[in-house]
Amino acid sequence: MEEPRIGVYVCWCGTNIAKMVDVEAVTTEVGKLPNVVLAKNYKYMCSDPGQELIIKDIKGHNLNRVIVAACSPRIHELTFRNAVEKAGINPYLFEMANIREQDSWVHTDRTEATTKAIDLVIAAVRRVLYHEPLEKRSVSVDPATLVIGGGISGMMASLEIANAGKKVYLIEKTDHLGGHVVKFDLTFPHLSSAKQMMRPILQRVENHPNIEVFLQTEIHEVTGYVGNFKTTLRNKDNEGTELKFGNIIAAVGLKPFDPSKIEEYGYGKFPDVITSMEFEDMLGTGKILTKYGKEPRNIAIIHCVGSRNKKYHEYCSRTCCMAALKFVHQIRAALPSTNIFEIYADMRAYGKGHEEFYAMTTHKQIMFLMYDQQERLPVIRQANRSDDCNMIIEMDEKLSGLPIEVPVDMVILMVNMEAHENVKDVVHAIGVSLCGNQFFIEKHPKLDPVATTTAGVYIVGTCQGPKDIPDSVAQARAAAARILATIEGGTVPVEVTTSFVNEKLCCGCQTCISVCPYSAISFNEIKKVSEVNEVLCKGCGTCGSACPTGAIKCKHFTDLQILSEIEGIMSMSY
Amino acid sequence: MPLDTITSKPKLKLAIYWGAACGGCCVSVLDTHEKLLDIVAAADPVFWPIAMDIKYKDVEDMPDQSIDLTLFNGAVRNSENKRMAQVLRKKSKILVAYGACAYMGGIPGLANFFTKEEIFRRAYEESESTLNPEKIRPVPEYEVPEGKLEIPVFFNDVLPLNKVVDVDYYIPGCPPQSERLIEVFTAIVTGAALPPKGSVVGALEKTNCDECKRKKTDNKKVKKFYRLWEIQDDKETCFLEQGVICMGPATRGGCGVRCVEGNSPCRGCYGPPAACSDPGAKMMSAIGTMIDADKPEEIDEIIESIVDPAGLFYRFSLPGSILGRKLS
Numbered sequence: 001m002e003e004p005r006i007g008v009y010v011c012w013c014g015t016n017i018a019k020m021v022d023v024e025a026v027t028t029e030v031g032k033l034p035n036v037v038l039a040k041n042y043k044y045m046c047s048d049p050g051q052e053l054i055i056k057d058i059k060g061h062n063l064n065r066v067i068v069a070a071c072s073p074r075i076h077e078l079t080f081r082n083a084v085e086k087a088g089i090n091p092y093l094f095e096m097a098n099i100r101e102q103d104s105w106v107h108t109d110r111t112e113a114t115t116k117a118i119d120l121v122i123a124a125v126r127r128v129l130y131h132e133p134l135e136k137r138s139v140s141v142d143p144a145t146l147v148i149g150g151g152i153s154g155m156m157a158s159l160e161i162a163n164a165g166k167k168v169y170l171i172e173k174t175d176h177l178g179g180h181v182v183k184f185d186l187t188f189p190h191l192s193s194a195k196q197m198m199r200p201i202l203q204r205v206e207n208h209p210n211i212e213v214f215l216q217t218e219i220h221e222v223t224g225y226v227g228n229f230k231t232t233l234r235n236k237d238n239e240g241t242e243l244k245f246g247n248i249i250a251a252v253g254l255k256p257f258d259p260s261k262i263e264e265y266g267y268g269k270f271p272d273v274i275t276s277m278e279f280e281d282m283l284g285t286g287k288i289l290t291k292y293g294k295e296p297r298n299i300a301i302i303h304c305v306g307s308r309n310k311k312y313h314e315y316c317s318r319t320c321c322m323a324a325l326k327f328v329h330q331i332r333a334a335l336p337s338t339n340i341f342e343i344y345a346d347m348r349a350y351g352k353g354h355e356e357f358y359a360m361t362t363h364k365q366i367m368f369l370m371y372d373q374q375e376r377l378p379v380i381r382q383a384n385r386s387d388d389c390n391m392i393i394e395m396d397e398k399l400s401g402l403p404i405e406v407p408v409d410m411v412i413l414m415v416n417m418e419a420h421e422n423v424k425d426v427v428h429a430i431g432v433s434l435c436g437n438q439f440f441i442e443k444h445p446k447l448d449p450v451a452t453t454t455a456g457v458y459i460v461g462t463c464q465g466p467k468d469i470p471d472s473v474a475q476a477r478a479a480a481a482r483i484l485a486t487i488e489g490g491t492v493p494v495e496v497t498t499s500f501v502n503e504k505l506c507c508g509c510q511t512c513i514s515v516c517p518y519s520a521i522s523f524n525e526i527k528k529v530s531e532v533n534e535v536l537c538k539g540c541g542t543c544g545s546a547c548p549t550g551a552i553k554c555k556h557f558t559d560l561q562i563l564s565e566i567e568g569i570m571s572m573s574y
Numbered sequence: 575m576p577l578d579t580i581t582s583k584p585k586l587k588l589a590i591y592w593g594a595a596c597g598g599c600c601v602s603v604l605d606t607h608e609k610l611l612d613i614v615a616a617a618d619p620v621f622w623p624i625a626m627d628i629k630y631k632d633v634e635d636m637p638d639q640s641i642d643l644t645l646f647n648g649a650v651r652n653s654e655n656k657r658m659a660q661v662l663r664k665k666s667k668i669l670v671a672y673g674a675c676a677y678m679g680g681i682p683g684l685a686n687f688f689t690k691e692e693i694f695r696r697a698y699e700e701s702e703s704t705l706n707p708e709k710i711r712p713v714p715e716y717e718v719p720e721g722k723l724e725i726p727v728f729f730n731d732v733l734p735l736n737k738v739v740d741v742d743y744y745i746p747g748c749p750p751q752s753e754r755l756i757e758v759f760t761a762i763v764t765g766a767a768l769p770p771k772g773s774v775v776g777a778l779e780k781t782n783c784d785e786c787k788r789k790k791t792d793n794k795k796v797k798k799f800y801r802l803w804e805i806q807d808d809k810e811t812c813f814l815e816q817g818v819i820c821m822g823p824a825t826r827g828g829c830g831v832r833c834v835e836g837n838s839p840c841r842g843c844y845g846p847p848a849a850c851s852d853p854g855a856k857m858m859s860a861i862g863t864m865i866d867a868d869k870p871e872e873i874d875e876i877i878e879s880i881v882d883p884a885g886l887f888y889r890f891s892l893p894g895s896i897l898g899r900k901l902s
Binding site for chain 2: 502504505506507508509510511513514515523528545546547548549550551553559563
């Protein structure tokens, strides 16, 4: 190894770092370390002049390793890797010390924060000594895409990709396309017809030369990796059909919550207590009638059924408040003299045009009654013979503080959206993770909301979390754009910091295989050792820590690198 | 070159010493059986407390570097062990940490899960067989009318040999297999090219699992860990897959998998394989992956079924591992 010549750059980040950390002191202190050829500080290292400073020094001082002490590597590691690469250094001979998020932002004592910054930079210096150059790799991309789920999200994504001239395999579990939206009568907040909106979309998907639809089909296993996935269909009509594709979009949606779990509402017991989805079906028939064929004179709409309640689902389903207001308009149009009660917990009108829609609905001569989710749910009971209604809702009205009884002939339960029971099969097949609510987890909640931690696998629509039609479509088209970009590029970069097996040390215990979340490790029966598929490997390091022999190492995270870093951080203060 | 054909060469000077040891390592030298005759034909034992009567002072009086090979077994537990390690380092051309205790701390090293104070309190006050109402404890120096009496100072920490002196080679094992000793000894006597200083010799690069004949799969999910007597061993499936903790995957091979061949799980006496610095930590993370649980409470329950995990995973390696000892 050539003698390490390290350049250290301490960033002020304006005042973000410089206010709490004495950047001069850090620079002076780390400048004394062995192998540190120069140490400088600058107001904004990430700015063009900041990067230029590094590039100039690399050339002028013959540096072969660079450290920037600045913000989180999540933000600017790539910036600086690119900068050092421009100057001819392998980007993996760069290391970042996070003295902003992990230091200046979270401390209030300038002396201590400065000491900590010094420790963090020493750690980086000790680590970068053992960095090794790594080569970038990429794989070719199959231009076909697999879309799982034929609801509005899956269809819109399919159309976007197919219209760009690329092949789409659209897999739908049921016997029809359109998902939930095709069953809706009107959409909120514009009260336009869902069916009219969906009809041309369905036609275009079904007739598109680039879209191949597989109905009543489920995905059990997907093999391969970004750019080069494979699956074999196993349903009666398409038994054994093998599909190859470069990217995957999961648009498997959610399903309505089953309210029979909530005893208070008597769903299943009272025929005129129905779910919002059942009411949509009823609207589709053109008539609002009770089970006995009568026009209901009193209709209650109960919000948050199965939502925002720790007993069922803690999350907000996001669409039910507006759907409930939409029902008001539809009921009022059909039954001008029927009493309508909106029994809500909180009115959530966050979307574009939603608050206005809410305000407009309040003029429809309806009664808003508030209940407290945490205290007591409204209770539906059979009315007495003498009562002028079918059922009575007993509730503690929160705003007035009074216990009241609401006469009703029909109750619409605004049911929560929840995950499908068999979602784990899809999850396992395509290698995504689920959150506690069984929603698919995106790669980054803010900056990468449609990608997943598995390269080439995207999630759109409600399987990522409850959302309305515009949000679902936005995600679908965003994922399509991402995929088209990779198809256009022809190749995609794959993880560089993968793990690898030292065959001389591997004892064949296969512990690594059982823990790999990306199915990237297999057992070579002839050599009796584990082997890592470096295209599938994402460098998570799980195998490396599980391997009892130390035969698996992760590039850029070797024991030597990590232990040196730890020794570095402990060297001054302890 | 076989050992018995090299008697014409000048004889080597050989020392075998024990620190904090049980004597098993010294016995392993005798376990070479008739080969012992070859050993003494090729080398003169100049210092070997278990077999010869010689005083420390005689060793101290030897010229520096006059001993060709010293096999130091046992850990460094007290000032006597430390002093003799320093003396032998000075007098020896090649110093070998012989056996698990000299290499990583071994069984005596388990005392690093306690402090000196805890050990003394237990041994001199609390143990069931101790009657010591005045709570008398040993002291290193004691004045008597005849003069000053001295005993070695008991250290707080048990140390492997290389924490006290520079070590040339390591031969692991509790005790090392005698065949391995003969191989190493032959290499030294015949003047074969020696491996780089600091190497572990008389053992393999790979772990015990590599030599183990039991069937292994990637299905290592366990609902409960068992001790050997709690299961009916089928004698062919990997012990770990039967829920019995076997240190094989985190242990350097070379012993011939004797314990497993005898249907007992590996205890880890050959220490960590080449690329592993802390066999206990490595084994624990491997064991962590085997726990087949959905809920945190279930994980706790399964972990509870591991008796004395620290002692189990660090049985032979605590002082020489990154962990080193129990921190207060």
